Amino acid sequence: MSETPADTRIPRLAVGCRVRTVSPDEAMLLVPEGALKLKGSASEIISLIDGQRSVEAITIELQQKHATTDSSQITAEVKQFLDKLHARSVLLYND
């Protein structure tokens, strides 16, 4: 497996964005003029965005929780989801 440097950036939701829980595995991300439905892994990932955990910490936590799932798949899922939110300006990084 190739070594990629640990992603130590700390994600946080932008001002005016918050999560509204609908059920244990479903949540809505409410943003100024819209909402994103978060199901399954998206809902799990967002619950770990607290302005404290780094991208790496979030990834490791999910890998431990889902020990039977391919860990590189979880790394990719986390990255993809955070990139999507960042592109929409609803997620920012504290370095």
Place this chain on the structure above:
Amino acid sequence: MSTLTGPLSLVAEVTHRCPLHCVYCSNPLQMQSAANELSTTDWARVFHQASELGVLHLHLTGGEPLARHDIAKLVAAGREANLYVNLITSGLGVTADRMADLRDAGLEHIQLSLQDAEEEKANEFAGARAHAHKLKLAALIRQQDIAFTVNVVVHRDNLDRLEAILALAESLEPQRIEVAHVQYYGWALKNRDRLMPTPSQVERSVQLITEAQSRLSGRIQLQAVFPDYYARYPKPCIGGWGRQMILIDPAGLALPCHAAAIIPGMEFDSVRTNSLEWLWKQSPAFNRFRGQSWMKDPCADCDRKEIDFGGCRCQAFQLTGDATNTDPACSLSDLHADLVAITQAPQPAAAQWVYRILANS
């Protein structure tokens, strides 16, 4: 027929009182007086019912919502109901203390309107000396933990300054900028001859906005509303009649859209005597243009009927005299050519503005 889902947003017109008199205000010409306004507890009840129905966003608007002394209580009531609370304001009536109260009440998003980049023109369109105050207010908003949108309505008399307007909006450092071409309802329809942009202005605005979107990308989200008189297909007005949005007017009447009262024969029921669930699911007003049984040709056989629902019912009535006709903004409408003619009509010699005045009603 598809099953009816709940509304996603609640537009709460908490008052029609307003210190501004904007020439393109979307409020109805017949406005509700202060004496008829719902109480704080009425609104709180409505917010809880909305949340139970599935509403996510509460838009507190007016008139000027800050004209209500209980506005911070209304914000808090919205948050208690677990709604996302947005305040749409001219900014008049905001002080540092009041801003802090709104934040403490849980306000999440504030939309501040600008009328122009030039103070004199901005005040002319608003019918009030408001521009300088708005610019000062932006700094107050940014100090709070509240998402900030700058909203600008554009039309023939300010589109030639669009670059300056975008620069001014950007300098206020919001998270979002909305540039909306005037929609011709209410007071804007009264002023249509003077507000209607020229085709070249519209073309240039599309180009400037597209450039600004790529320049601001990742920093400020820029959203634009283009004028449907220039469109090929009509807008799916408010996401379709009775499909996504419910509007409650200051007196408590439930409307499917801002302009619905202009359609003859419409009767609206009130949150004073009915639950929001009944109003949404059962009331005649919300069922009037649901589904497709009301549609005529060319809508009835059109493969876009589930995309734009025949366009805007209010505009269909305003421009054709029959609310069940195809919206003339659609190129398939028999009357589309008349609409195009309006956009190409020679400009009238300095028509006088008709200002939005509550006393008119």
